Amino acid sequence: MDQAEPGIEQGATTRLLGEWTLSRHAQIKRLLAQSPAPEGDLCLKQISALDTAGATLLIRWLGVERLQQIISSDAELQPERKALLETLTRAMGREPAARQKSPNALIQALELLGQQTETLARHFWQLSGFVGYVLQTLATVLPRPSRWRMTALVNQIHQTGLNAVPIVALLTFLVGAVVAFLGATVLGEFGAEIYTVNLVAYSFLREFGVILASILLAGRTASAFTAQIGSMNANEELDALRTLGLSPIELLVVPRVLALLITLPLLTFVAVVSGLVGGALVSVVSLDIALSQYLSILADVPLKHYLVGMVKAPVFAFVIAVIGCMEGFRVSGSAESVGQHTTSSVVQSIFMVILLDAVAALFFMEMGW
Amino acid sequence: MDEAIIEVRGLSNRFGDNSVHEDLDLDLYRGEILGVVGGSGTGKSVLLRSIVGLNRPSGGEVRLFGQNLLALPVEERSRLEQRLGVLFQGGALFSSLTVRENVALPLIEHAGLSRDDAEELAEVKLALSGLAPHAGDLYPASLSGGMIKRASLARSLAMDPDVLFLDEPTAGLDPIGASDFDQLLLTLRNALGLTVFMVTHDLDSLWTVCDRIAVLSQKRVLVADAPERVAEYPDDWIQSYFKGPRGRAAHRAVKSGSVNNSAVQRS
Ligand SMILES: Nc1ncnc2c1ncn2[C@@H]1O[C@H](COP(=O)(O)OP(=O)(O)OP(=O)(O)O)[C@@H](O)[C@H]1O
Numbered sequence: 001m002d003q004a005e006p007g008i009e010q011g012a013t014t015r016l017l018g019e020w021t022l023s024r025h026a027q028i029k030r031l032l033a034q035s036p037a038p039e040g041d042l043c044l045k046q047i048s049a050l051d052t053a054g055a056t057l058l059i060r061w062l063g064v065e066r067l068q069q070i071i072s073s074d075a076e077l078q079p080e081r082k083a084l085l086e087t088l089t090r091a092m093g094r095e096p097a098a099r100q101k102s103p104n105a106l107i108q109a110l111e112l113l114g115q116q117t118e119t120l121a122r123h124f125w126q127l128s129g130f131v132g133y134v135l136q137t138l139a140t141v142l143p144r145p146s147r148w149r150m151t152a153l154v155n156q157i158h159q160t161g162l163n164a165v166p167i168v169a170l171l172t173f174l175v176g177a178v179v180a181f182l183g184a185t186v187l188g189e190f191g192a193e194i195y196t197v198n199l200v201a202y203s204f205l206r207e208f209g210v211i212l213a214s215i216l217l218a219g220r221t222a223s224a225f226t227a228q229i230g231s232m233n234a235n236e237e238l239d240a241l242r243t244l245g246l247s248p249i250e251l252l253v254v255p256r257v258l259a260l261l262i263t264l265p266l267l268t269f270v271a272v273v274s275g276l277v278g279g280a281l282v283s284v285v286s287l288d289i290a291l292s293q294y295l296s297i298l299a300d301v302p303l304k305h306y307l308v309g310m311v312k313a314p315v316f317a318f319v320i321a322v323i324g325c326m327e328g329f330r331v332s333g334s335a336e337s338v339g340q341h342t343t344s345s346v347v348q349s350i351f352m353v354i355l356l357d358a359v360a361a362l363f364f365m366e367m368g369w
Numbered sequence: 370m371d372e373a374i375i376e377v378r379g380l381s382n383r384f385g386d387n388s389v390h391e392d393l394d395l396d397l398y399r400g401e402i403l404g405v406v407g408g409s410g411t412g413k414s415v416l417l418r419s420i421v422g423l424n425r426p427s428g429g430e431v432r433l434f435g436q437n438l439l440a441l442p443v444e445e446r447s448r449l450e451q452r453l454g455v456l457f458q459g460g461a462l463f464s465s466l467t468v469r470e471n472v473a474l475p476l477i478e479h480a481g482l483s484r485d486d487a488e489e490l491a492e493v494k495l496a497l498s499g500l501a502p503h504a505g506d507l508y509p510a511s512l513s514g515g516m517i518k519r520a521s522l523a524r525s526l527a528m529d530p531d532v533l534f535l536d537e538p539t540a541g542l543d544p545i546g547a548s549d550f551d552q553l554l555l556t557l558r559n560a561l562g563l564t565v566f567m568v569t570h571d572l573d574s575l576w577t578v579c580d581r582i583a584v585l586s587q588k589r590v591l592v593a594d595a596p597e598r599v600a601e602y603p604d605d606w607i608q609s610y611f612k613g614p615r616g617r618a619a620h621r622a623v624k625s626g627s628v629n630n631s632a633v634q635r636s
């Protein structure tokens with residue numbers, strides 16, 4: 001037999017042999033399951049290696065009281081092992097915490113449903129509270145230029161606006177081209193290819209410009225807001241601000257909201273222009289519409305369509321910024337929670353943007369604008 | 370006791386223009402408890418990170434069990450790392466696992482224990498580190514500062530490592546907890562032959578458990594020797610450290626025998 005293998009030698013005094021260590025945990029467990037705890041004397045002296053894992057199994061096997069007897073009666077046991085076993089028995093002698101049993105599946109499902117409903121309700125409650133709080137802070141800060149945080153604001157505009165220009169421009173350019181192709185395919189059948197220009201113009205001025213810019217901003221910026229504020233929250237930095245008598249809303253949220261209120265309309269403008277450029281490219285290259293013709297049709301489109309699109313931008317900006325920031329405030333401690341709330345803020349803000357846009361489309365249609 | 374299991378040779382570390390270590394040498398011998406002291410920002414944590422291979426030094430070499438961790442292939446490196454236990458200064462508990470799962474994780478991943486076995490063993494380690502029984506179910510975010518220290522101690526002990534690295538283990542513990550910790554460290558060292566590298570500012574700990582003290586100053590190890598001899602070393606910082614009011618009080622307490630020093634008994 002392998003020298004190091006843990007073993008039990010039965011006899012007048014039961015002897016334990018070999019290595020009782022973590023790497024042999026499974027072996028020891030099997031061995032102990034086969035052998036009942038001995039009644040007579042027990043000799044631990046010949047164990048060649050004993051660590052806390054082995055000692056724990058030993059104590060579980062013998063029971064705390066029995067082992068304490070053995071330790072106190074065995075004069076030959078090495079003192080350092082004695083100390084280890086004593087320390088462990090002291091630690092294990094305490095009553096272990098009762099593990100909660102999980103109830104049956106139906107009750108769990110009901111519990112989950114209840115919890116989620118309650119969370120949703122509380123969520124809307126919190127959201128309206130947060131919106132109110134932000135508006136109130138805005139109202140106190142805006143009339144006092146001395147409390148404007150220009151550095152933070154400019155920094156946020158840089159990150160959320162300027163840095164987003166290339167991606168917004170590229171994406172809307174491509175969508176503009178796609179819409180033009182679509183128009184050419186459908187309208188070409190009626191010999192009305194020329195209306196492709198109107199299709200591109202109306203869709204980008206009224207809807208696509210603002211919607212695409214908002215969705216990109218929701219994915220890019222709402223998530224960043226949540227992650228930034230969320231990890232500050234997890235790290236107690238928000239609490240530190242509060243104890244310094246500073247308002248996290250004023251310091252962190254207001255600059256972000258203002259930054260988006262400024263950048264989203266600008267990005268919308270960029271989106272509209274590059275969508276129209278995309279449409280123009282397709283029209284000129286594959287539909288044989290001259291650029292001058294394209295431009296003159298554009299010039300005839302009434303200004304109100306542009307305004308209908310633009311007026312939505314600040315609203316969407318506010319929604320995206322507030323949702324992103326509020327999810328950051330709801331983060332609780334763990335890295336996992338930062339991830340959950342970041343996901344949630346992107347989903348929520350895209351959802352809200354599309355929902356509001358649909359409502360707005362209905363409204364404008366009924367008004368005949 | 371003369372076999373060096375960690376050899377640091379000519380180590381230098383710099384971050385940008387800020388040079389933290391220059392030509393630093395240090396040995397850690399099997400079975401000893403080495404206390405590392407130094408003012409704030411003298412690079413104790415960086416030294417610890419360099420030894421366990423988390424920080425690639427700008428110069429010099431660190432040999433663990435005779436091998437350079439950073440030059441090893443992944444498999445071997447992981448095997449070596451399993452022989453190390455690290456308690457980070459900030460705890461570094463996994464925030465999305467409960468405390469018990471934090472301790473059980475290496476047992477499941479490396480020792481191949483079943484989940485139940487691992488959690489049972491984890492419970493024992495938590496009790497050893499002095500955590501209350503219900504604490505195992507909590508998430509790190511809901512622990513107090515001292516509880517975080519204890520939980521991460523339990524995690525660093527999970528695999529019964531050969532070498533234990535502790536970064537300020539008693540900071541934030543109540544004095545009773547801190548002296549329990551000292552006793553636990555001695556018990557484990559004596560029973561398991563543990564080697565300990567401990568960064569600490571706790572003068573009581575230094576006098577009670579450390580076999581040697583290494584002083585980090587002027588970007589290198591100024592002196593590494595038995596506590597008594599280090600305390601006599603002619604250097605202004607060391608003198609004000611050990612002979613200041615706190616240093617003297619801690620030394621008196623140990624001398625008067627209120628705590629038994631088994632490190633002295635051993636040698
Ligand atoms: N990742 C890093 N990047 C830049 N500088 C760093 C980095 N880590 C540490 N430093 C610098 O190295 C120096 C030493 O830091 P270290 O954390 O080791 O100090 P310490 O001795 O552990 O101090 P304390 O007792 O306060 O924990 C400090 O000046 C710190 O600013």
Ligand SMILES: [Mg+2]
Nearest residue numbers: 413414458536
């Ligand atoms: Mg440090």
